[in-house]
Amino acid sequence: MRSNSQWINDLTHPGLPQDSALEELRTILLRGLPHALSRWLPSTDPHSQPLIEEVAQATLVRVLDKLDTFEGRSQFTTWANKIAVRIALSELRRKRWQNISLDGLFEDEDKPAPLVLLMDPAHGPATQTEGTDLVSRVHTIIAEELTDRQRRALAAMVTTGIPMEELARRMGTNRNALYKLIHDARLRLKIRLANEGISIEDVLSAFNDR
Amino acid sequence: MRWFDFLKKWFTRLHPVNKMAADEIAVMRGILMGVKHTVEVELSCDQVYELIDQYVEMVARGEDAAAKLPLVRAHLDHCIECREEYEVLLSLIENSLAS
Numbered sequence: 001m002r003s004n005s006q007w008i009n010d011l012t013h014p015g016l017p018q019d020s021a022l023e024e025l026r027t028i029l030l031r032g033l034p035h036a037l038s039r040w041l042p043s044t045d046p047h048s049q050p051l052i053e054e055v056a057q058a059t060l061v062r063v064l065d066k067l068d069t070f071e072g073r074s075q076f077t078t079w080a081n082k083i084a085v086r087i088a089l090s091e092l093r094r095k096r097w098q099n100i101s102l103d104g105l106f107e108d109e110d111k112p113a114p115l116v117l118l119m120d121p122a123h124g125p126a127t128q129t130e131g132t133d134l135v136s137r138v139h140t141i142i143a144e145e146l147t148d149r150q151r152r153a154l155a156a157m158v159t160t161g162i163p164m165e166e167l168a169r170r171m172g173t174n175r176n177a178l179y180k181l182i183h184d185a186r187l188r189l190k191i192r193l194a195n196e197g198i199s200i201e202d203v204l205s206a207f208n209d210r
Numbered sequence: 211m212r213w214f215d216f217l218k219k220w221f222t223r224l225h226p227v228n229k230m231a232a233d234e235i236a237v238m239r240g241i242l243m244g245v246k247h248t249v250e251v252e253l254s255c256d257q258v259y260e261l262i263d264q265y266v267e268m269v270a271r272g273e274d275a276a277a278k279l280p281l282v283r284a285h286l287d288h289c290i291e292c293r294e295e296y297e298v299l300l301s302l303i304e305n306s307l308a309s
Contacts, residue, residue, distance in 0.1 A: 028306075036302040074263035078303055082263045085298045089291070138238060158240030159233065163291050164255070176256045179289065186248040189241070200246045207239050 007076040011067055022060055028077055029056040029084050036085070040092050051091065059084040090165060097166045102156055134206050137198065145192050150185040153178065247287060258285045258292050266296065270303045 002010070002021070010021035033052050034043045041048050063080050070079055142151070153171065156162055168178040193200060253261075265282050268275035276283035286293045 032302045032306055035305055036298045040298075073261075074267045077306075078263045078267055078299075081302050082259075082266075082295075082299055085295050085302070086259070089295055089298065093291075135235075135238070138242070139234075142238065142241065154241050154244075155237050158237050161290075164289070165291060175291070176254050179255050182244075183248070183252050183288075186241075186245045187250060189245045190248045193245070200242050203242055204239065207235055 002076070004070075004072050004076045008067065008070065011064060022064075025063065025077070025080055026056050026060060029059055029081070032081060033084060033088065037088055037092075040089070051088070055084055055088045055091065058087050062087070093163045093166055097162060100160075100162075102160060102162065102170065134198065134203055137196070138193070138203050141192050141196070141198075142189065145188045146185050150181060153181060154185060157182070244288065247284075249284060251281070252288065253281045253285045255285075255289060255292055258282055258289070259295075262292070262296055262299065266299045266303055269300055270307060 002024070007021060007025075010017040012018070030052060033055060034048065037048075037052070041051060043049075059080060062083050066083070070076065146154070149171070153167065156167055157164070164178050164182075165175045168175045171178065173181075193203075261279060261282050265275050265279050268278060286296055
């Protein structure tokens, strides 16, 4: 069994050492991925083997490309498997969602989408009543604190379960930036709710009472 | 039917929440569940990706990974995709250790 330094040494020397290391790594990936991905894609599915082969090949390419970023904080094979898992799940998610529409939530951002419309302060219940209903207050806070983009992103994720990667693609951004957008939204709401003395538990209970 | 419009407006003033669609309530509930466990400093997906192999090995060894890398754990609680990748990677590593 190769040590981390042996892996790095062999993979950085084109020729026999590199070929041998790549072949061994490929074998390791092909052995482990089918079972690990079986919840996503049963090994009996005819698409399973071609996908695993494709993932293994893409992983080898990326491993060579990113070799200088390996810091030795884990086993080299764990690091390589991490890359393989990211590639595999990205592809599986993309295939799963490619034909699913988000009902115009992002296709035309000038046009208010149904769910976002319901959160628009101009259309919310807060403008129709002088009441201090807890849920109405939260509705107003969400409408006031979040940008339109944040409301759309949260609405899409909560109602459809769309993966962030796929949602980011449709929003013309990346997963990292989308996570930060969502985190900012969550933090704004948390701070505002705290400032207004609103307990999240009380609001969730109020929802359950409806 | 002006009397009906009057009744509708009166009812809405008393029960504004009933005006909200079930969809909207579901979205609000989902948002608030996420808000509940939000902290000021959270790692990004990229940052967690850099650490997840280390984290998975700790878990596989039976160490308290959540205590040693709490921000990774917190991110996994919020991010479905990172959590899915973590679970698949952990399954891979545990199987390879078992064999």
